[in-house]
Amino acid sequence: MQCCVALFLAVCHQSSAGVVTYSKSSPLVIVTQPSASLQEKLAAKELAAWLEKIVSQPIKQIQTTVAPHNSIVVGQGTLARQLLPKLNWENLDDEEVVIQSVGSSVVIAGGRPRGTIYAVNRFLNRQGVRWWTPWATTVPHKSVLQWKGLSIRETPTFEARDPFWFHAFDRDWARRNNSNSMHSRLTEEDGGKITYEGFVHTYYPLVPTSKYFSVHPEWYSEINGKRTGENAQLCTTNPALRDFVVDQVRSLLEKNPSVRIVSVSQNDCYNPCQCEKCRALYQAEGSESAGVLSLANYVAEKIEKDYPKVAIDTLAYQWSRHAPKSMKPRPNVIVRLCSIECGFSKPLTDPSNSTFMKDVVDWSRLTKRLYVWNYVTDFPNYMQPFPNWFVIGPNERFFADNGVKGLFEQGAYQSYGSSMAELHAWVQAQLLWNPHQDDRELIREFLKGYYGKAAPHIETYMNLLANKASKTQMGIWVGPDAKFFDAKTILMCEKYWQEAEKAVSKEPEVLWRVRIGHLALRYVILSRWVQLRRDAQQYGLKWELPESRKVVADDWIKLAKSPGPVGWSPITMMNESGYTPEQWIKRFEFDPLPPTPVNRVKENSLPKDIVVPDGAKTVVVQDDEAKLYNEGDWAEFRQDVFASDHAAARLAGTNHEWAFQLPALKLPEQIFKGKWKVYLVARVEPGADLTKTAFTAGVYSEDSQKGLGGASPTCVEMGKNYRSVLLTTTSLSKGSYVWAAAADSNSKAVWIDRVVFVQDK
Numbered sequence: 001m002q003c004c005v006a007l008f009l010a011v012c013h014q015s016s017a018g019v020v021t022y023s024k025s026s027p028l029v030i031v032t033q034p035s036a037s038l039q040e041k042l043a044a045k046e047l048a049a050w051l052e053k054i055v056s057q058p059i060k061q062i063q064t065t066v067a068p069h070n071s072i073v074v075g076q077g078t079l080a081r082q083l084l085p086k087l088n089w090e091n092l093d094d095e096e097v098v099i100q101s102v103g104s105s106v107v108i109a110g111g112r113p114r115g116t117i118y119a120v121n122r123f124l125n126r127q128g129v130r131w132w133t134p135w136a137t138t139v140p141h142k143s144v145l146q147w148k149g150l151s152i153r154e155t156p157t158f159e160a161r162d163p164f165w166f167h168a169f170d171r172d173w174a175r176r177n178n179s180n181s182m183h184s185r186l187t188e189e190d191g192g193k194i195t196y197e198g199f200v201h202t203y204y205p206l207v208p209t210s211k212y213f214s215v216h217p218e219w220y221s222e223i224n225g226k227r228t229g230e231n232a233q234l235c236t237t238n239p240a241l242r243d244f245v246v247d248q249v250r251s252l253l254e255k256n257p258s259v260r261i262v263s264v265s266q267n268d269c270y271n272p273c274q275c276e277k278c279r280a281l282y283q284a285e286g287s288e289s290a291g292v293l294s295l296a297n298y299v300a301e302k303i304e305k306d307y308p309k310v311a312i313d314t315l316a317y318q319w320s321r322h323a324p325k326s327m328k329p330r331p332n333v334i335v336r337l338c339s340i341e342c343g344f345s346k347p348l349t350d351p352s353n354s355t356f357m358k359d360v361v362d363w364s365r366l367t368k369r370l371y372v373w374n375y376v377t378d379f380p381n382y383m384q385p386f387p388n389w390f391v392i393g394p395n396e397r398f399f400a401d402n403g404v405k406g407l408f409e410q411g412a413y414q415s416y417g418s419s420m421a422e423l424h425a426w427v428q429a430q431l432l433w434n435p436h437q438d439d440r441e442l443i444r445e446f447l448k449g450y451y452g453k454a455a456p457h458i459e460t461y462m463n464l465l466a467n468k469a470s471k472t473q474m475g476i477w478v479g480p481d482a483k484f485f486d487a488k489t490i491l492m493c494e495k496y497w498q499e500a501e502k503a504v505s506k507e508p509e510v511l512w513r514v515r516i517g518h519l520a521l522r523y524v525i526l527s528r529w530v531q532l533r534r535d536a537q538q539y540g541l542k543w544e545l546p547e548s549r550k551v552v553a554d555d556w557i558k559l560a561k562s563p564g565p566v567g568w569s570p571i572t573m574m575n576e577s578g579y580t581p582e583q584w585i586k587r588f589e590f591d592p593l594p595p596t597p598v599n600r601v602k603e604n605s606l607p608k609d610i611v612v613p614d615g616a617k618t619v620v621v622q623d624d625e626a627k628l629y630n631e632g633d634w635a636e637f638r639q640d641v642f643a644s645d646h647a648a649a650r651l652a653g654t655n656h657e658w659a660f661q662l663p664a665l666k667l668p669e670q671i672f673k674g675k676w677k678v679y680l681v682a683r684v685e686p687g688a689d690l691t692k693t694a695f696t697a698g699v700y701s702e703d704s705q706k707g708l709g710g711a712s713p714t715c716v717e718m719g720k721n722y723r724s725v726l727l728t729t730t731s732l733s734k735g736s737y738v739w740a741a742a743a744d745s746n747s748k749a750v751w752i753d754r755v756v757f758v759q760d761k
């Protein structure tokens with residue numbers, strides 16, 4: 001019935017001006033023009049193919065110089081120019097989009113090389129076509145299509161758009177989602193892409209130390225009065241070095257004329273040059289970035305005349321992040337500012353990220369070509385939920401509002417399957433085109449389009465986790481023990497994913513997508529299995545998973561390594577260093593013993609073997625305040641009548657990791673004043689050789705990245721009973737912690753009762 005009404009309307013409008021209508025009785029013609037570029041031909045082909053999918057009918061493509069009735073004219077040829085004579089065709093940006101109704105035609109065109117391709121993408125988006133991933137697309141089905149009064153001109157907000165996720169490198173996905181990432185497999189036919197030479201960290205590649213350090217040590221960083229060619233930078237104020245870099249860049253450009261950006265950027269380490277001249281420059285400009293920028297500016301000036309379309313790219317990264325006071329990047333210099341130190345559970349405009357926010361504002365005052373290298377995944381744990389979903393939109397808007405022109409969103413780029421990668425890449429691609437879209441709406445749209453009926457459950461999960469994480473500082477190196485993953489939250493999340501799977505249990509394709517999404521949470525659950533079970537027991541939380549860890553682990557690896565749909569391939573890497581699923585899953589070969597409930601008695605008195613000077617304060621901390629790593633395998637809490645509170649942390653002698661860690665943050669404030677003697681109260685189950693080390697323990701400072709002392713008693717020294725072992729006398733900071741490790745098979749086990757701090761007088 002509806003169909004007839006629509007058909008009737010279509011016929012009525014067929015003859016009216018400014019309307020293009022497709023229906024069975026009113027065919028549509030797609031027109032390419034004789035002068036069509038390679039990219040415009042591809043755009044027309046794409047348009048026809050997707051419209052055909054929408055209407056389930058063939059759509060005719062012709063080449064002509066006269067616009068037929070009811071046609072879509074693709075590309076900026078003679079016919080399009082006749083139809084839109086007032087448009088300033090010569091001034092269209094390379095990526096600009098034109099969609100315009102004229103008479104009984106629509107012109108879909110744009111700048112060259114990529115504009116028409118993007119115009120077709122945008123036009124098809126308006127019809128409801130979505131390319132979620134290389135393996136999932138939404139195409140609406142309609143029998144009638146009608147367009148009138150279209151008048152659209154768009155240019156992307158960011159000139160460099162790189163949603164840097166593994167599946168986003170797919171040629172078709174990248175083109176259809178308007179990415180121009182240099183890492184994508186886009187070809188000339190797709191309109192090409194941003195082309196870098198070198199991409200990043202090019203100081204040593206441009207001036208190889210193996211070749212030049214012995215002859216020109218003065219070209220390299222001076223550190224503590226000595227020139228060094230290792231783990232350092234270049235002496236960017238050295239005139240001969242500068243000219244040498246210019247020559248190197250020129251020869252690169254001669255070899256590869258299609259390059260548009262050449263990276264002249266610092267190595268991925270610290271140690272900028274400290275020679276007198278360099279230091280004077282840093283001092284005058286108030287930042288070490290002045291050294292980096294002065295070299296980039298010099299090279300840019302020298303190549304400008306011969307290569308007017310080429311830009312020199314440099315970094316504002318770690319030690320060079322702050323903008324110089326007055327030194328301006330030349331117009332052909334791109335500064336890429338990196339957000340590596342920021343927290344991503346809150347937007348970059350949050351006060352906790354204020355120094356970076358200031359850097360964005362400061363740099364944007366100096367240059368019109370500021371790019372940002374942003375971080376959108378958890379680098380040591382690609383598989384782990386990283387609840388930054390709701391800050392992506394605000395961050396991109398913040399960049400856009402501050403004149404940022406290029407955005408590299410570094411996600412998990414080495415494998416499929418990382419947490420929410422599908423959502424990230426698609427939402428980011430849409431926002432890179434126009435960050436002022438409603439990002440929450442885009443997220444909802446993706447969830448609905450990709451996960452179908454499971455969407456509301458997944459959205460609830462995202463809301464819960466993002467809300468928890470927003471109360472913490474979430475850098476890009478958080479582990480499965482992150483603060484926001486408390487047992488209650490994790491088990492709630494598990495429930496939402498189980499509900500999500502149930503909602504689509506009869507749709508195998510969508511169910512597979514949901515199950516892949518669920519792997520991220522299961523990664524955390526498997527990593528912390530015993531501790532979660534213990535917490536569930538302790539807090540009366542319902543355990544709605546199998547009893548066996550091995551069953552969950554087997555299920556996990558089976559899915560991770562299964563072939564999946566066309567366009568997908570099994571998961572191969574779980575972090576940036578290339579850790580594989582096969583390596584990880586080995587940890588769960590055997591089922592750990594279920595945690596036994598531990599009853600503790602209240603006990604605060606001091607161990608008898610500790611002598612406390614008159615008036616000295618003491619702090620006694622029981623073992624259950626510590627974090628146990630790989631609980632169930634490396635360590636666990638057990639009943640022990642010999643321990644002061646009748647329970648202790650037992651470290652298995654089968655490994656030598658720092659399985660027991662007590663963070664100073666858990667201690668009362670007074671501990672951070674003055675020096676303290678730190679005692680570990682422990683006993684050992686000795687191994688065969690009593691003269692060997694029973695365990696090692698100490699205090700470590702994360703702030704200074706240094707050990708603050710420790711002890712490694714032998715089994716003989718420890719004897720049979722609990723003993724207080726003095727680890728060190730030290731001052732403690734909030735980033736310090738007490739650690740202990742069993743000494744790898746020299747003892748069968750180490751039992752830790754408590755840690756005692758005695759003020760040093």
Ligand SMILES: [Zn+2]
Binds near residue numbers: 221
């Ligand atoms: Zn120097």
